Amino acid sequence: MAERLLYEGKAKKVFTTDEEGVLLHRFKDDATAFNAKKRGSWAGKGRANAAISAAVFEYLEANGIPTHFIERVDETTLKTRRLEMLPVEVIVRNVAAGSLARLIGYEEGTELKAPIVELCYKDDALGDPMLNWYHFRELGVSDADLEFCEELGLRVNGLLWPFFDERGIVLVDFKIEVGRDAGGTLMLADEISPDTCRFWDKTSGEKLDKDRFRRDLGGVEEAYEDMLRRVTG
Numbered sequence: 442m443a444e445r446l447l448y449e450g451k452a453k454k455v456f457t458t459d460e461e462g463v464l465l466h467r468f469k470d471d472a473t474a475f476n477a478k479k480r481g482s483w484a485g486k487g488r489a490n491a492a493i494s495a496a497v498f499e500y501l502e503a504n505g506i507p508t509h510f511i512e513r514v515d516e517t518t519l520k521t522r523r524l525e526m527l528p529v530e531v532i533v534r535n536v537a538a539g540s541l542a543r544l545i546g547y548e549e550g551t552e553l554k555a556p557i558v559e560l561c562y563k564d565d566a567l568g569d570p571m572l573n574w575y576h577f578r579e580l581g582v583s584d585a586d587l588e589f590c591e592e593l594g595l596r597v598n599g600l601l602w603p604f605f606d607e608r609g610i611v612l613v614d615f616k617i618e619v620g621r622d623a624g625g626t627l628m629l630a631d632e633i634s635p636d637t638c639r640f641w642d643k644t645s646g647e648k649l650d651k652d653r654f655r656r657d658l659g660g661v662e663e664a665y666e667d668m669l670r671r672v673t674g
């Protein structure tokens with residue numbers, strides 16, 4: 442199958458294939474944080490993120506969530522439907538951490554009364570700012586698309602919370618992205634992995650996600666392997 446590089450991101454390369462409307466997402470071992478100001482890399486990261494994403498997408502599909510996922514083709518590569526991405530990052534939170542803790546003055550680890558959804562504008566130059574619906578309308582994102590993003594975020598959260606709870610993990614927060622296929626159908630895209638979620642061990646509180654890299658906590662490789670084992674059994 443002829444592959445052509447379409448786009449290279451911080452943690453993934455995306456290729457077109459001979460198949461119309463189908464892409465390959467190849468997960469790299471590279472990591473970045475703080476808008477790419479911090480960089481790193483470790484063996485097995487791409488494999489762990491590809492396998493975790495594939496398992497999570499399969500579970501969500503089986504529970505009625507439309508996703509771009511088609512199949513995992515090798516250790517680090519997923520086959521996906523080609524989408525036109527919305528310029529939106531949808532963040533859903535169950536426990537205060539990171540930027541929300543700073544925003545509303547909560548101590549990290551405070552449980553929220555109800556899940557909080559945030560919509561951020563996907564623009565590296567601006568640092569992915571959180572915007573409201575007025576800003577998004579100005580930027581050409583429709584109310585219907587924003588409503589889909591918020592509802593999808595909450596539905597995904599409702600499914601992922603028990604999925605991770607059963608595996609001894611508190612799903613603190615996560616980020617998803619949404620795209621539209623050629624037929625106009627909106628669906629979940631991108632990845633769901635320790636790069637894009639905060640996972641805390643239910644009993645020890647240990648962080649098992651990219652915060653180990655962001656905050657130089659050590660043991661990042663082991664944390665991703667632990668999450669891989671818990672998700673894929």
Ligand code: UDP
Pocket residue numbers: 530532538539540541569614615616636637638639651
């Ligand atoms: N997140 C992400 N990509 C981004 C920004 C955030 O995947 O560009 C995820 C992050 O891993 C966490 C959640 O979204 O699970 C909330 O991140 P937060 O806004 O707290 O960002 P931080 O303060 O860590 O930069």
